[in-house]
Amino acid sequence: MSQHRPTGAPGRASVVPALPDLPEATVARLPEYLRALHHLAEQGNDTVSSEGLAAAAGVNSAKLRKDLSHLGSYGTRGVGYDVALLIEQIEFVLGLTQRRAVALVGVGNLGHALAGYAGFASRGFRIVALLDADRERVGEEINGLVVRHIDDLPRIAAEEPIAIGVIATPATAAQSVADQLVAAGVTSILNFAPCVLSVPEGVDVRKVDLAIELQILSFHEHRKASLTALPATPGPGLPSVPIGLTGTGAQEAVAT
Numbered sequence: 001m002s003q004h005r006p007t008g009a010p011g012r013a014s015v016v017p018a019l020p021d022l023p024e025a026t027v028a029r030l031p032e033y034l035r036a037l038h039h040l041a042e043q044g045n046d047t048v049s050s051e052g053l054a055a056a057a058g059v060n061s062a063k064l065r066k067d068l069s070h071l072g073s074y075g076t077r078g079v080g081y082d083v084a085l086l087i088e089q090i091e092f093v094l095g096l097t098q099r100r101a102v103a104l105v106g107v108g109n110l111g112h113a114l115a116g117y118a119g120f121a122s123r124g125f126r127i128v129a130l131l132d133a134d135r136e137r138v139g140e141e142i143n144g145l146v147v148r149h150i151d152d153l154p155r156i157a158a159e160e161p162i163a164i165g166v167i168a169t170p171a172t173a174a175q176s177v178a179d180q181l182v183a184a185g186v187t188s189i190l191n192f193a194p195c196v197l198s199v200p201e202g203v204d205v206r207k208v209d210l211a212i213e214l215q216i217l218s219f220h221e222h223r224k225a226s227l228t229a230l231p232a233t234p235g236p237g238l239p240s241v242p243i244g245l246t247g248t249g250a251q252e253a254v255a256t
């Protein structure tokens with residue numbers, strides 16, 4: 001049972017301490033734990049059991065304990081996890097101890113919504129630039145930031161290194177925007193455009209596509225309907241559940 005406070009590299013601010021190489025699915029769940037922990041802290045909870053945290057984050061507790069063990073966090077028997085300490089540990093591992101600069105490219109319908117989203121700031125991200133190719137949009141002010149032309153990107157990136165570039169342009173423009181971001185030194189991209197981006201090694205791309213999420217839910221709807229449509233007693237040679245579709249619930253299948 002242990003829960004260690006994360007340690008930095010003492011006296012050497014420029015050196016990033018070694019981090020555990022975590023499974024991608026664990027990394028994807030850490031923000032869920034963090035959101036749940038912040039909520040628990042706001043409600044005045046100092047400690048939480050693995051079951052309580054798992055329920056708040058919407059995962060099973062065995063998976064949560066395994067995830068947190070990767071961080072060297074095992075909680076205290078009979079007490080659970082120290083909420084403030086676990087927040088600190090997860091924020092450290094996710095690199096949220098510094099506010100990362102974000103440039104948003106494409107300030108149309110989606111871009112406007114993202115630019116106005118307060119959740120970025122409250123979770124440690126600063127939108128430092130709004131960029132668009134449309135001269136008519138340049139000069140518009142959103143949330144105190146003025147939209148600038150995409151051609152200004154190299155100058156903006158030289159003034160302040162951009163940690164993450166967000167692409168909210170049409171798919172047809174996304175690859176050239178990604179190339180411009182990479183040329184400006186950006187090594188992490190969040191792509192909302194429905195296309196696959198090609199980037200050099202060392203550049204991380206995450207894709208958000210709500211239509212894909214709907215299609216996955218559609219699959220589960222389809223599956224549920226097919227199960228209820230099955231005869232009560234399957235005929236000879238017929239499986240009672242379609243092969244390969246047994247097991248976990250819908251949320252599990254999407255989340256892992």
Ligand SMILES: NC(=O)c1ccc[n+]([C@@H]2O[C@H](COP(=O)([O-])OP(=O)(O)OC[C@H]3O[C@@H](n4cnc5c(N)ncnc54)[C@H](O)[C@@H]3O)[C@@H](O)[C@H]2O)c1
Binds near residue numbers: 193
């Ligand atoms: N991921 C999702 O869940 C989701 C949801 C909605 C929309 N989208 C996608 O997000 C993108 C934006 O959608 P929208 O409705 O906001 O479109 P939009 O047409 O309203 O906005 C796109 C903006 O990108 C700008 N743009 C075009 N080419 C550019 C370039 N080379 N450099 C910089 N800016 C450029 C345009 O001037 C415009 O302002 C689309 O690819 C759309 O399919 C994704």
